[in-house]
Structure formats: structure tokens, C-alpha cells
Amino acid sequence: MESTMKEMRGGESVLDLSPRATVGGGVEDVYGEDCATEDQLVTPWTYSVASGYSLLRDPHHNKGLAFTETERDSHYLRGLLPPAVATQQLQEKKLMDNIRKYQVPLQKYMAMMELQERNERLFYKLLIDNVEELLPVVYTPTVGEACQKYGSIFRRPQGLYISLKEKGKVLDVLKNWPERSIQVIVVTDGERILGLGDLGCQGMGIPVGKLSLYTALGGVRPSACLPVTIDVGTNNEELLKDEFYIGLRQRRATGQEYADLLHEFMSAVKQNYGEKVLIQFEDFANHNAFTLLAKYGTTHLVFNDDIQGTASVVLAGVVAALKLIGGTLADHRFLFLGAGEAGTGIAELIALEMSKQTKIPLEETRKKIWLVDSKGLIVSSRRDSLQHFKKPWAHDHEPVKDLLGAVKAIKPTVLIGSSGVGRTFTKEIIETVASLNEKPLIMALSNPTSQSECTAEEAYTWSQGHAIFASGSPFDPFEYKGKVFVPGQANNAYIFPGFGLGLVISGAIRVHDDMLLAASEALANQVSEENYDKGLIYPPFTNIRNISANIAANVAAKAYELGVATRLPRPANLVKYAESCMYSPVYRSYR
Numbered sequence: 001m002e003s004t005m006k007e008m009r010g011g012e013s014v015l016d017l018s019p020r021a022t023v024g025g026g027v028e029d030v031y032g033e034d035c036a037t038e039d040q041l042v043t044p045w046t047y048s049v050a051s052g053y054s055l056l057r058d059p060h061h062n063k064g065l066a067f068t069e070t071e072r073d074s075h076y077l078r079g080l081l082p083p084a085v086a087t088q089q090l091q092e093k094k095l096m097d098n099i100r101k102y103q104v105p106l107q108k109y110m111a112m113m114e115l116q117e118r119n120e121r122l123f124y125k126l127l128i129d130n131v132e133e134l135l136p137v138v139y140t141p142t143v144g145e146a147c148q149k150y151g152s153i154f155r156r157p158q159g160l161y162i163s164l165k166e167k168g169k170v171l172d173v174l175k176n177w178p179e180r181s182i183q184v185i186v187v188t189d190g191e192r193i194l195g196l197g198d199l200g201c202q203g204m205g206i207p208v209g210k211l212s213l214y215t216a217l218g219g220v221r222p223s224a225c226l227p228v229t230i231d232v233g234t235n236n237e238e239l240l241k242d243e244f245y246i247g248l249r250q251r252r253a254t255g256q257e258y259a260d261l262l263h264e265f266m267s268a269v270k271q272n273y274g275e276k277v278l279i280q281f282e283d284f285a286n287h288n289a290f291t292l293l294a295k296y297g298t299t300h301l302v303f304n305d306d307i308q309g310t311a312s313v314v315l316a317g318v319v320a321a322l323k324l325i326g327g328t329l330a331d332h333r334f335l336f337l338g339a340g341e342a343g344t345g346i347a348e349l350i351a352l353e354m355s356k357q358t359k360i361p362l363e364e365t366r367k368k369i370w371l372v373d374s375k376g377l378i379v380s381s382r383r384d385s386l387q388h389f390k391k392p393w394a395h396d397h398e399p400v401k402d403l404l405g406a407v408k409a410i411k412p413t414v415l416i417g418s419s420g421v422g423r424t425f426t427k428e429i430i431e432t433v434a435s436l437n438e439k440p441l442i443m444a445l446s447n448p449t450s451q452s453e454c455t456a457e458e459a460y461t462w463s464q465g466h467a468i469f470a471s472g473s474p475f476d477p478f479e480y481k482g483k484v485f486v487p488g489q490a491n492n493a494y495i496f497p498g499f500g501l502g503l504v505i506s507g508a509i510r511v512h513d514d515m516l517l518a519a520s521e522a523l524a525n526q527v528s529e530e531n532y533d534k535g536l537i538y539p540p541f542t543n544i545r546n547i548s549a550n551i552a553a554n555v556a557a558k559a560y561e562l563g564v565a566t567r568l569p570r571p572a573n574l575v576k577y578a579e580s581c582m583y584s585p586v587y588r589s590y591r
């Protein structure tokens with residue numbers, strides 16, 4: 001410990017690759033302020049009570065016209081606001097009216113971001129109360145366009161940028177962030193933003209959007225959330241030429257240089273925030289995502305949303321769908337288009353659940369699941385040339401070059417799109433799947449809407465109304481032959497906020513596959529008869545905070561059962577406890 005602190009205080013090499021963080025949370029005096037001597041560098045943090053003009057400019061505390069007469073007197077606000085006093089409800093009504101007037105989704109997005117920067121509680125009140133309407137604005141699909149244009153619409157930094165320029169100084173960079181009690185970090189390196197490819201530093205929109213859902217949907221308080229973008233360059237030629245690009249103007253660093261920066265970041269996070277901070281990897285390319293998850297899964301509280309969160313949400317949808325399509329999980333044959341993070345992550349969790357249900361070994365249950373990648377069906381003759389995460393799916397079969405051929409050969413009952421390529425579920429493919437099944441389950445998971453493997457209209461029309469359909473980005477209900485079909489949204493947003501809350505409230509120090517199954521089970525249990533009657537396999541997002549509390553409780557229960565929870569004693573009623581921990585956006589009164 002002594003040598004660690006000396007290094008930190010020396011102000012040069014702050015990188016400690018084996019931090020002495022305690023399970024109890026945090027490291028004693030990590031900022032080195034109490035014991036620093038004259039020759040040592042510290043961060044000069046100060047705390048003050050905001051009042052007057054600075055109170056109005058502080059998004060955490062600003063209430064705008066909702067400051068009461070008493071607050072206006074006691075906080076030096078007289079004259080800085082017009083005389084009217086408004087309720088939060090009235091402010092919400094006005095802002096929703098304004099947002100609804102914008103025709104262009106990106107304008108709505110910018111209005112929401114501007115609100116978040118101006119009045120955080122009002123932002124979350126809007127998002128929570130109007131979740132179905134605003135989710136497509138702050139999240140997919142609009143966040144995808146926002147990332148593509150991030151350089152042009154950039155106004156104020158909303159998260160922490162850690163680039164190669166900060167190599168050797170990452171711990172100092174973390175200390176520049178104004179909040180210290182961080183519970184959840186969402187980090188991207190921008191290389192696989194939704195299905196839009198490499199957006200470099202402009203991927204920041206994704207951690208910002210995901211964390212706003214952590215708060216709105218999962219109740220993790222905003223000050224405990226830290227969006228991070230690791231900038232190692234971009235291979236996106238358009239961005240490299242774009243004069244408004246906000247990131248490093250170089251091609252991506254790879255190999256040891258990449259690994260070193262990531263390792264410095266992971267070590268600094270643990271050193272600064274302790275063992276219980278959740279690090280959610282988001283939208284990394286698959287050649288790094290699996291490696292990072294495996295490497296840090298045993299030393300940090302890490303979760304890959306694209307691999308694990310997606311798996312949990314899709315398993316929930318499939319289990320719920322069994323009520324509509326019949327059979328048990330093991331009775332079905334699964335075919336995926338796309339064998340990357342999402343595809344193989346989902347496949348593995350389905351196979352695991354199947355194995356647990358049937359007591360059949362995992363190697364056997366995997367054989368019910370087939371994947372197609374850009375080179376065709378994954379079969380054993382391709383094994384040697386496959387990336388490691390595809391190898392478990394190389395079953396014995398003659399080569400098949402495309403999805404249509406695979407559909408004809410495998411005869412799937414469930415078709416899942418996780419390719420990132422739009423309109424790849426063609427009319428012929430959907431017609432073939434529909435001809436093989438009375439009720440085919442079709443999930444087009446790729447985001448944003450432009451990359452969806454098919455639209456809701458296509459799924460329902462081409463299957464003549466027989467398909468049970470869900471998609472990663474939302475589609476409106478569709479009327480076909482006088483019947484209204486309501487597509488579900490199979491998006492990891494159902495899982496990660498409640499999952500993260502469960503980890504936080506139990507003080508979990510590691511993520512385990514059984515927790516993903518627990519989250520999935522909790523979600524599937526929330527689908528009501530009324531939802532099923534509409535053909536839905538997910539509950540509506542309107543009830544998401546309640547759903548998240550149930551997911552959190554199931555995940556926390558599993559953490560206690562597995563012995564990785566550190567918050568002791570275990571609360572007796574975990575749902576109630578989760579609810580009691582959830583952030584509320586209602587204004588507080590100031591003395």
C-alpha cells in the first residue's frame with residue numbers, strides 16, 4: 001500500500017496495475033489530499049453551496065421557474081427569474097408540447113440533451129413519464145444519427161474522453177470528473193456503434209444514452225453514472241476528413257498499444273472507485289469485446305451489454321414466446337443471421353438455459369442452434385478458420401452459402417437477426433420460414449431502424465400475419481387484414497438498467513452467467529396475459545421501473561446465493577429494497 005501511495009503522490013507514474021482497492025468500496029484517501037506533503041500534487045477540489053446565478057446554471061440543482069418564493073429569497077434568485085412560479089408538472093407539459101412540435105428526430109434529441117444540461121431532474125421526469133415516446137429520441141434509433149453527426153451537434157462534454165494522449169495519466173483524468181461516488185461506468189471505444197460501424201470518438205452518444213436509461217429505467221442516480229469514451233483513433237475515413245470531427249485524427253491503435261491503454265483505464269477505475277463499480281462495455285468491435293470481457297471478468301465487475309445484456313433480453317423474449325408458439329425451449333431450432341457479439345452471446349445463453357432445463361450437456365444443446373455469418377452457415381469444415389467465439393457453433397453439416405439456403409436446410413422455428421445489415425430477411429426468407437411453421441418467431445435485432453433485418457410490416461405481411469415479431473429498434477403497430485399487430489422491442493434496454501441496479505444494491509463484485517439467467521427470468525415473468533393477447537413477448541416500457549426493480553431483485557438474490565454480494569445483511573424483501581433505492585426525479589426543497 002505504501003509504495004502505491006508513494007507512486008500516486010509522486011505525480012509521475014500514477015499507474016498501479018495491482019490496486020489495493022478493498023471489497024468494502026474505494027481506497028483510503030485515493031485523492032491523496034489528507035497525507036500529501038508540499039512536494040506532492042493533489043487535485044484542488046472544493047465544495048460550495050450554489051446560490052444565485054450559479055444555482056440557475058447548475059443542472060443538478062436548477063429548477064427554473066419551479067423555485068418557490070421562499071427559495072428565491074433564501075438563494076439570492078430574486079430578479080434572476082421572471083415572477084411566475086411553475087410546478088414541475090407544468091414545466092413538463094410545456095416541454096413535451098415543445099418537443100412534439102419538432103418534426104425532425106434529431107431536433108428532439110438536441111432539445112432533450114439541452115434539457116439534460118440545463119435541468120437534470122426535469123429531463124428525467126420527462127423521460128420517465130413519457131418513456132415510450134422519448135426512448136426512440138434519447139436511444140435507438142435517434143442516438144445513432146446523433147453519433148454520426150456528433151461533431152456538428154457537440155455543445156458540451158457529457159462524459160469523460162480518454163484518448164491515447166492521456167496514456168500514463170488516466171488516473172488523473174478520472175480525478176478530473178466532478179463526481180466521486182461512481183457506481184456505473186458505460187465505456188465504448190466507438191468501433192461498432194449500433195450497426196453503424198466505426199464512429200470513433202463520436203460514439204460518446206452511446207454511453208451517454210445508455211446511462212440516461214440507467215437512471216430513468218433503472219433508478220441509478222445520475223451523479224453515480226459516468227460515460228466514458230476511449231479514443232484510440234478511428235478507421236472511418238469520412239470522419240478523419242471531417243473538419244468537425246471531435247476525436248483523435250489518426251487510424252486506430254491496435255495490439256499492445258490498445259491493450260495498454262485499456263489496461264491502464266481498467267486499473268485506474270478500480271483504484272479510484274473500488275471493486276464495486278460496474279464497468280459496462282458497450283459497442284466495442286467483437287475482436288476486442290470478447291477478449292476484454294474474458295480478461296477483466298475475473299478481476300473487475302464487468303458486463304458486456306452487447307454480448308450478455310442482449311442474450312438475457314432475447315432469452316426472455318423466446319421463453320415468453322413459448323406461450324404463443326408452443327413447446328419447450330429444447331423443442332425449438334434456432335437460426336441466426338450474424339455470429340458476432342449479439343448472435344453468439346444469445347446463442348450461448350439459450351443453450352445454457354436449455355441445458356439447465358433438460359440436464360442435457362451444453363455441448364449437446366448447442367446443436368439446436370445454428371448461425372450464419374458473412375461467409376454462410378457455420379459448419380465444422382470451417383472450424384479452423386473461425387474466430388474463437390464461433391467455434392462452438394461449428395456443427396456437422398455440408399456448407400451452405402447463404403441464409404435462404406440455411407433456412408431451407410435447418411428449418412428453424414426461430415429466426416434471429418443479429419447481423420447489423422438491414423433488409424437481409426427478404427420476402428423469400430420470411431415466406432419460407434412461415435411455410436415451415438404455424439407461428440414462426442422472428443426477431444430482427446439490428447439497430448438502428450435502417451439496419452433492422454426486416455420491418456414489422458414486412459414480417460407480418462410476408463408471413464401473412466402468422467409471425468410473432470420483435471425488433472431491436474421500435475416499429476409502430478401495423479394493421480394487416482383488419483387486425484392490429486403490435487411489435488415488441490427486443491432491446492437490451494429492458495435488462496441492463498435493472499441488472500446494474502441489482503449489482504449495485506447487493507454490492508456485487510463479479511458478474512456470473514446465472515445472474516443473466518435470473519434477469520431474463522424476471523423479465524419473462526413480467527409479460528401479462530393482456531400482453532400475450534396482443535402478440536407481445538415483452539411487457540410495455542411504460543412499466544419499466546417496476547420491471548427493473550424485479551430484475552434487480554432477482555439479480556441481487558442470485559448474487560447473494562453465489563456469495564458475491566458484499567452488502568450485508570441481505571435485505572429481506574429485495575423488490576422493496578430495490579424500489580427504495582431508485583432515484584426519483586421529483587424536485588427537492590432547498591433550505
Ligand SMILES: NC(=O)C1=CN([C@@H]2O[C@H](COP(=O)(O)OP(=O)(O)OC[C@H]3O[C@@H](n4cnc5c(N)ncnc54)[C@H](OP(=O)(O)O)[C@@H]3O)[C@@H](O)[C@H]2O)C=CC1
Nearest residue numbers: 194195338339340341342373374419420446447472491492
Ligand atoms: N437489440 C439489441 O438489444 C441489440 C442489437 N444489436 C445489434 O446487432 C447488430 C450486430 O451487433 P454485434 O453482434 O455486436 O456485431 P458483430 O460485428 O459482432 O457481428 C455481426 C455479425 O454479422 C455478420 N454479418 C455481417 N454482414 C452479414 C451479411 N451480409 N450476411 C450474413 N452475416 C453478416 C458478421 O459476419 P462475419 O463474422 O463473417 O463478419 C458477424 O458475424 C448491430 O446492428 C447491433 O446494433 C447488438 C446488441 C444489442
Ligand SMILES: CC(=O)C(=O)O
Nearest residue numbers: 194283306447491492
Ligand atoms: C442495443 C445495443 O446495445 C446495440 O444495438 O448495440
Ligand SMILES: [Mg+2]
Nearest residue numbers: 282283305306
Ligand atoms: Mg450496444
